[in-house]
Amino acid sequence: MEKKIIKKNLKEIKLSGNYRIRKIKDSGNSHLFFYKNKEYLSFASNDYLSLANDKRIINAAKIALDKHGYSTSSSALISGYTSSHHKLEEEISEFLGQEKTLLFSTGYQANLGVIKSLVSRGDNIIADQLNHASLIDGSILSRANFKRYNHNDYKDLEKIILKCKAKNNLIISDSLFSMDGDIANIKKLSIKARKHKSSLLIDEAHSLGVFGPEGRGLVYGSSLSKEKNIFVTGTFGKSIGTFGAFFSGDQNYVEYVMQKSRSYIYSTSLPVNAVEATRKSLKIINKESWRREKLFSLINYYKKNIHKSGFISLESDSQIQALLIGSSKDAMHISEELLKKSIYIPAIRPPTVKEGSSRLRVSLTVDHEEDDIDYLINILHTISINLVQS
Ligand SMILES: Cc1ncc(COP(=O)(O)O)c(C=O)c1O
Incomplete structure (x- = not known):
């Protein structure tokens, strides 16, 4: 492909809100993400049983x-x-x-x-x-x-x-x-x-x-x-x-x-x-069956309370919980607002999901606590109110 076309394609991806960047993680798996010398509460890991650092x-x-x-x-x-x-x-x-x-x-x-x-x-x-x-x-x-x-x-x-x-x-x-x-x-x-x-x-x-x-x-x-x-x-x-x-x-x-x-x-x-x-x-x-028991207790807690966030949560009984946002730009905006409050949840956008179904993919891990879920829901609630008012 000619360089001219590559550049045009890159510009189009940027305009669509689907441009991918990588955050340089200093360390962290499971519920923590260290980035630019700051600690974030992470809901972005597949280390569901919190074993990667065992x-x-x-x-x-x-x-x-x-x-x-x-x-x-x-x-x-x-x-x-x-x-x-x-x-x-x-x-x-x-x-x-x-x-x-x-x-x-x-x-x-x-x-x-x-x-x-x-x-x-x-x-x-x-x-x-x-x-x-x-x-x-x-x-x-x-x-x-x-x-x-x-x-x-x-x-x-x-x-x-x-x-x-x-x-x-x-x-x-x-x-x-x-x-x-x-x-x-x-x-x-x-x-x-x-x-x-x-x-x-x-x-x-x-x-x-x-x-x-x-x-x-x-x-x-x-x-x-x-x-x-x-x-x-x-x-x-x-x-x-x-x-x-x-x-x-x-x-x-x-x-x-x-x-x-x-x-x-x-x-x-x-x-x-x-x-x-x-x-x-x-x-x-x-x-260590306690790991699964704790994870399912967190999943139940999240499911019981997520409606308070003001966002639509897709039906799921697993450690993967998705908040449906819609456009890629909105999903990116919410992800960035969360980051300002020390929470990391990446926006999942096309082509990973269908056009118009961009989302925040929340993944729960054994090292999360109910307080972490409460904090997330409170911040999401504030973001949802600001979105309605803007
Ligand atoms: C359902 C599914 N299958 C396969 C893979 C690929 O596994 P790996 O990361 O080991 O290549 C993934 C990882 O994202 C996945 O989610």
Whole structure:
């Protein structure tokens, strides 16, 4: 593309209110964000269980770092696969009740590689309209026929699948939707998949660690982990508090993905310190049910009180709560007003969400307290009054 056109496009993005900038964070995960020498109360992190700064996890990573150095210096299929990787794969399989697991370096890579391995030209993908970008990109990359059903509307899914002529159908859904915070009905999805002899891929990125017994996710929580046609992807970069990702399911399918997935084969494997950190985090998640209990108590508190803010909160029973604003410019304005009061909540704008549905994505974590939610609601209330008056 010519530089002239790039400049024109950049100007247009700026005018639309959708221009992205990055805030240089000094430190902070979970409920705190340190920026330009100031501390902010953050509702912008996916560290839902507040584990990213847990000393036990950090120590596990340090020990591995001393022993293995930083990089594995190779892809898993060449020389980058250690006993730590192997053990984590087995532990994830056990945790999720799945037969076999393959580690990926990121959730984005996992979704790209898995989808492209499971379907190809002539097959069908039937996907929720609000699926994460990595699921959408994987679907496009696969060259299968890509059809999208209305969000969480399984009648629409059925209508679409009935028109599909090819034999190989893959239904794809997030289990917990990242920008709305609502949850797919995995049982209903599994019934549709079985009825139409389709496979079902569920991305548990945001539900892992939080939903299901001991945080084993919604597929496990729906007693579906033994179904041969259901597969799971997930990332460790959210409630696990570490880094990396995985694909789990029937042994044959996982081995097939290992043979086929270019994003697995042609990418450096996860650093051992990330793997050992994840192993430690899983042990903590398994044992410390108080984290989930506290998070759900905060979610209930938020839901009971958010109406006092004067903003519209989307229906959600999860740690992801969205305040619907509308235009990108308004969402940016409110985010900036919050920043002045030491609260950080980024504005989520197109193309991440639909035009006209820009929002503030509030994510709750274990280290928040009810006082933090009260403070947020009070400030939002003042902002809403000022907006009405201006
Ligand atoms: C639903 C979903 N899937 C996949 C990913 C990608 O995971 P990762 O950050 O490990 O690439 C994300 C992260 O934003 C996500 O929200």
